[in-house]
Amino acid sequence: MSFEFLTFLAYSPRGKSDIEINSRTVAGSCKNGDVTFSTRLSQRIEExxxxxxxxxxSLIPVPRSTPLVDGAVFPARVICETLVKNRLGEVLLFVLIVHMPFRNQAGSFMLIQEIQFRLIKIA
Incomplete structure (x- = not known):
């Protein structure tokens, strides 16, 4: 079994250039589960x-570092659902569940930002 991943977008946690500021705006849309972001992402992947x-x-959404509560936004799920809906992936698998909070590297610029989400392909 092998695992491949694709990182499509880059995130800049600081900086004042237009690109760096825009990356934080895009990251906010991603983290808020904005379907418009996911739809545009699908289009850009095709382009x-x-x-x-x-x-x-198979797309596996990676959960956040704390257990999900009812009504919480799960950005990776929104992204994966949108990708599958747009024929970018065959199936969505929910195999990762967070039962206890864990350190998410926030002090180290968020090791895994949703903007740099991992799309895992099982071959």
């Missing part, structure tokens, strides 16, 4: 000719 990467793949 970048990366659709083949998702052929015959």
């Amino acid at each position: 970048a000719d990366l659709s083949e990467y998702f052929a015959n793949s």
Whole structure:
């Protein structure tokens, strides 16, 4: 079994250039579970000719560092659902569940930002 991942967007936690400021705006849309962000992401993946990467793949949304509560936003789920809806991935698998909070590297610039989400492909 092998695991592949694709990091499509980069996030800049600081900086004052237009690109760095825009990256934080995009990250906010992602973290808020904005479906418009996910839809545009799907379009950009297709425009970048990366659709083949998702052929015959299962998408596994990576949960946040604390257990989900009712009504909480699960951005990785929104992204994966939108990708599958747009034929970028075959199936959505919920195999990762957080039962106890864990350190999420927030002091180290958020090791895994949703903007740099990992799309895991099981071959």
